[in-house]
Structures are given as C-alpha cells and as structure tokens.
Amino acid sequence: MPLPLCPLAAALLLIVPLVGCSKPEPGGPAPAGFDALVAACTEFLAARKPHVRPGGSGEWIKTGYSPALVQRELNRTESPVTPYVGKIVVKDNEAQATATTQPDAQAITLTPAHLLSNRTHTFVYSFDGNQWRWQNGQRLTKIPGQNDQTQALTLADVSALGPSGFAGCLPR
Numbered sequence: 001m002p003l004p005l006c007p008l009a010a011a012l013l014l015i016v017p018l019v020g021c022s023k024p025e026p027g028g029p030a031p032a033g034f035d036a037l038v039a040a041c042t043e044f045l046a047a048r049k050p051h052v053r054p055g056g057s058g059e060w061i062k063t064g065y066s067p068a069l070v071q072r073e074l075n076r077t078e079s080p081v082t083p084y085v086g087k088i089v090v091k092d093n094e095a096q097a098t099a100t101t102q103p104d105a106q107a108i109t110l111t112p113a114h115l116l117s118n119r120t121h122t123f124v125y126s127f128d129g130n131q132w133r134w135q136n137g138q139r140l141t142k143i144p145g146q147n148d149q150t151q152a153l154t155l156a157d158v159s160a161l162g163p164s165g166f167a168g169c170l171p172r
Contacts, residue, residue: 030084030127031074037125037132037171038072041088044168045070051163052105059098060105063116063164066093084127088169091120118142123158123169132171134158 050064073087095114099105108114123137137153158166 029130030132033127033132033171034072034074034084034086034125037086037169038070038088040172041090041123041166041169042068042070044166045090045092048163050110052102054102055098059100060102061096061098062105062108062110063094063096064110064114065163066095068092081128082126083129086125086127086132088123088125089120090123090166090169091118093118116143121153121166123153123166125171134170 045065045068048065050062052060052062055061069091071089071091073089075085077083077085094116095110095112096116097105097108097110097114099108119142120140121137122140124135125132126135127133134155137158139151139153141149141151143149159170161167
C-alpha cells in the first residue's frame with residue numbers, strides 16, 4: 001500500500017508539470033524590429049564622444065557621457081491596433097569640466113571627479129502592426145546636492161544628431 005503524500009508534496013506534484021508551459025510569445029516583425037531598434041540605440045550611444053562648447057564668461061565646457069546601460073522591455077497587448085508596446089531605458093552619467101581656452105578644455109580627461117549628474121532616459125514606442133513609432137520620452141536627472149529633475153522629451157530633443165541627442169534610438 002503506497003504511503004499518503006503530505007498536502008504540500010501533493011500540491012507540488014500538481015504545479016510542477018505546469019512550469020514552463022505558458023503560451024509562447026509570438027515572433028514576427030514586431031519583436032525582431034524592436035530588437036533591431038534596441039541594438040541601433042545601443043550602438044549610437046556607445047559611439048558618443050565628449051564635446052567642447054563655449055560657455056559663459058569666456059570659458060570652454062567639455063561634456064562627456066559614461067557608457068550607457070540600455071534596458072529593453074517588450075509587451076504584447078490585446079489590442080489589434082497596437083499589438084505591441086516597447087520601452088527602452090537608458091542610464092548614463094554626464095560629466096563636465098571647464099577651462100579658459102578651447103585647447104585646454106579639449107585636453108581634459110573626464111573622470112568620475114567631474115560627475116555632473118546621473119541620468120535615466122525612458123523612451124516609449126508602439127507597434128501598429130507594420131512599424132515601430134516613438135510615442136514619448138522623459139529624462140530623470142539626479143544631480144548631487146539638488147532635487148531630482150524630470151523633463152519631458154520632445155521628438156526634436158530625441159532626434160538631435162549631436163552628442164547629446166538620441167537619434168539612434170528612433171525607429172527608421
């Protein structure tokens with residue numbers, strides 16, 4: 001005669017066969033397109049170089065960004081109009097230093113001692129069944145000794161080609 005199972009063991013025997021049996025996420029152009037968008041965004045951000053610009057009072061400002069941490073989130077919806085939504089979160093640091101001349105500013109090697117802020121950029125996208133579209137974005141900036149700042153980003157902010165833009169994070 002078999003021994004009776006304790007209630008916990010019996011419950012586990014019922015649950016274990018269900019693990020890993022969730023409905024698979026459908027493939028197709030949406031996930032592949034979003035993966036390509038995330039890859040393009042990551043490449044664009046990795047290619048950023050520090051830049052020098054004139055500042056106030058005759059000084060020159062060198063600004064640079066740390067390598068960005070790029071995180072993706074893709075969700076399937078129940079909507080036939082927008083079957084997928086995606087989010088890219090970019091985390092980086094901004095460093096700045098000043099000098100009295102442009103060559104001196106160019107020669108500065110930015111280090112953690114030049115840290116100006118920690119930034120988190122969030123970009124939201126939707127897939128309409130054919131292509132990905134940028135919906136909105138925001139930047140959260142944390143500056144030591146100051147209150148955190150959240151700023152809505154416009155399409156013009158994101159599409160900027162310069163070193164402070166995010167043109168590589170827009171769908172093509």
